[in-house]
Amino acid sequence: EAxxxxxxxxxxxxxxxxxxxxxxxxxxxxxxxWYRRVMGKEIKxxxxxxxxxxxxxxxxxxxxxxxxxxxxxxxxxxxxxAELEDSGVYFCASSAxxxxxxxxxxxxxxxxxxx
Amino acid sequence: xxxxxxxxxxxxVQEGRISILNCDYTNSMFDYFLWYKKYPAEGPxxxxxxxxxxxxxxxxRFTVFLNKSAKHLSLHIVPSQPGDSAVYFCAAKDRDKIxxxxxxxxxxLP
Numbered sequence: 001e002a003x004x005x006x007x008x009x010x011x012x013x014x015x016x017x018x019x020x021x022x023x024x025x026x027x028x029x030x031x032x033x034w035y036r037r038v039m040g041k042e043i044k045x046x047x048x049x050x051x052x053x054x055x056x057x058x059x060x061x062x063x064x065x066x067x068x069x070x071x072x073x074x075x076x077x078x079x080x081x082a083e084l085e086d087s088g089v090y091f092c093a094s095s096a097x098x099x100x101x102x103x104x105x106x107x108x109x110x111x112x113x114x115x
Numbered sequence: 116x117x118x119x120x121x122x123x124x125x126x127x128v129q130e131g132r133i134s135i136l137n138c139d140y141t142n143s144m145f146d147y148f149l150w151y152k153k154y155p156a157e158g159p160x161x162x163x164x165x166x167x168x169x170x171x172x173x174x175x176r177f178t179v180f181l182n183k184s185a186k187h188l189s190l191h192i193v194p195s196q197p198g199d200s201a202v203y204f205c206a207a208k209d210r211d212k213i214x215x216x217x218x219x220x221x222x223x224l225p
Binding site: 033093 | 117160
């Protein structure tokens with residue numbers, strides 16, 4: 001079974017540009033999450049999809065970030081325009097459900113560098 | 116304001132000995148705790164979890180202990196092996212989201 005896959009693995013862009021990150025969850029997982037780790041800080045929750053609906057987007061930092069999951073399969077996270085403080089590693093995770101015995105499985109992340 | 120705290124950034128343990136990683140939390144409403152392991156350039160991998168109604172959960176070489184009154188949990192690895200060298204994240208489940216600590220880097224010495 002393929003795990004959570006994220007693309008690209010690394011992106012370097014200039015301040016003010018736009019970047020789109022993609023996440024393919026484990027097949028059959030309705031729940032998809034985005035997290036990010038900024039340098040020196042802990043991994044922090046951004047938002048949670050159940051199928052194509054946003055269940056919880058309380059962690060999204062501001063309106064420069066837009067997450068979508070059309071069709072309830074893969075998800076994209078767009079940052080527009082990118083700022084220096086957006087640099088970090090963006091992780092995607094998926095789970096079959098939200099119960100205690102259904103852990104979230106993480107992808108390897110996209111390392112985003114804003115110059 | 117950190118709700119899950121791992122106060123030791125790093126820990127070195129001799130191969131074959133016991134590794135003990137500690138974690139404290141502040142929110143008494145958390146009812147489920149997890150440990151994740153992370154290698155460089157990879158995502159966190161789920162290791163073991165414990166419900167707040169239990170005080171111990173064991174899976175092979177890994178045991179997690181929970182002390183609710185002290186709001187403290189620990190992960191024991193026995194015996195420690197070279198492949199255990201990684202960053203370990205303590206985490207708590209808050210409804211649908213996971214709240215992570217900053218991690219402890221474990222070095223297993225030969």
